[in-house]
Each structure stands twice: as structure tokens, then as C-alpha cells.
Amino acid sequence: MTEAEQAIGTPDAGKAEEGAGTSADPTAAPDRGKRRIGVLVAVAAFAYLLDLASKLVVVAKLEHHAPVEVLGTLLQLEVIRNRGAAFGFGEAMTIVFTVIAAAVILVIARLARKLYSLPWAIALGMLLGGAFGNLTDRIFRAPGHLQGAVVDFIAPAHFAVFNLADSAIVCGGFLIVILSFRGLDPDGTVHKD
Numbered sequence: 001m002t003e004a005e006q007a008i009g010t011p012d013a014g015k016a017e018e019g020a021g022t023s024a025d026p027t028a029a030p031d032r033g034k035r036r037i038g039v040l041v042a043v044a045a046f047a048y049l050l051d052l053a054s055k056l057v058v059v060a061k062l063e064h065h066a067p068v069e070v071l072g073t074l075l076q077l078e079v080i081r082n083r084g085a086a087f088g089f090g091e092a093m094t095i096v097f098t099v100i101a102a103a104v105i106l107v108i109a110r111l112a113r114k115l116y117s118l119p120w121a122i123a124l125g126m127l128l129g130g131a132f133g134n135l136t137d138r139i140f141r142a143p144g145h146l147q148g149a150v151v152d153f154i155a156p157a158h159f160a161v162f163n164l165a166d167s168a169i170v171c172g173g174f175l176i177v178i179l180s181f182r183g184l185d186p187d188g189t190v191h192k193d
Helices: 001-007 011-017 028-062 089-112 118-142 164-181
Strands: 075-082 152-156
Touching: 001 075, 028 075, 028 089, 028 118, 028 152, 028 164, 089 118, 118 164, 152 164
Parallel strands: none
Antiparallel strands: 075 152
16 A cells, blocks of 8 residues: 555554554554544634634624725725625525525535545545535525525635635545545545545
8 A cells, every 4th residue: 555545544544553464454544533523623624613603703893894904905804794605606506505505504414424535535524614614604694594695704805705614615625626636435445546
């Protein structure tokens, strides 16, 4: 087994760490799966709670105030209520984005049953936490009824305003692309294409 396979969390890497020469235990795989699901849940909870806390603080402290300069005009904190997707696209389709977020959560829940890869658990955890963060806004923020506006507040110069949930989704998606190119599946198998 290569060092790359050990680094990206293949099932063989877990067996090598547990000790070579031991007899295979048929109950070992479900235990590894539970640990990976635990990582997925922990990463998702961390991403969700960080997003939720940040939105509560910026709405309480920054909404209806002038933007706060973090790095001059290169990076500011400015509260924007976004009813659409990234870059303000599709503001009239808020309910569609709510349904998409719910579908992403369901797909991740289905994938979690076969999750034996630590990197995939981290990536899916980021996606799940980000999806829950923005879905919470869509459900509970005005005007409500699954059409709430998402709170965005990180405003880089010459770029769209976004939030920590968006960051988690993008980072999780980027990690999934890398894992896919490296041939690692969520179940921990590695393709040698």
C-alpha cells in the first residue's frame, strides 16, 4: 500500500494501523463506519454552530450599520440579506434553493451508510453543516415559509458577499473534487485509473 493511500484514509490503511497479522474481525468494518459517521456529524455540527453564531453576532452588531473594514477595502464585514443563491442569482427562486438544500442533506444521509473514508467524512460534514446553516436561514428568517433570506456578511472587494456556511460548502465541494480525482470513494476504496 502506498503512503498516499494511508494518508487519504483507505480501509487498508486502517487495518495496517490496527496491526498486521491479526485475524480479520467481521465486526471491524461497522465500527470504522461508525467512527467516520461520528467525524461527519462532528464536522457538520462545528460548521453549523460556527455559522449560526457568526450570523447571530453580525445581525445583532452590524446590521443597519456602516461596513466594518477588516483589511481596508479589500475585506469588509457588511450584512446583506440574500434571497437568492451565490452572486444574488435567482432571488425569485428561494423555495427552489430550500428544496435543493434539503435534498443535499438527504443525499449525504444516504451516503453516510457506506462512509468508511475519513477525508470523505470531513468533506461531507462541511457540506452538511453549510447546507443546514443556510437552510436554517431559509426556514426561520423573514419572510419565512421556506423563503427566508440568508444572512451574508463577508464582503471581499470585487467578489460576492458570503457567509461561513457558504465557505463550508465550497471547501467541502473542493475536497470532494480532489478525492474524486485521486480515485477515493466514500466507502474507502481506491481506483487505480
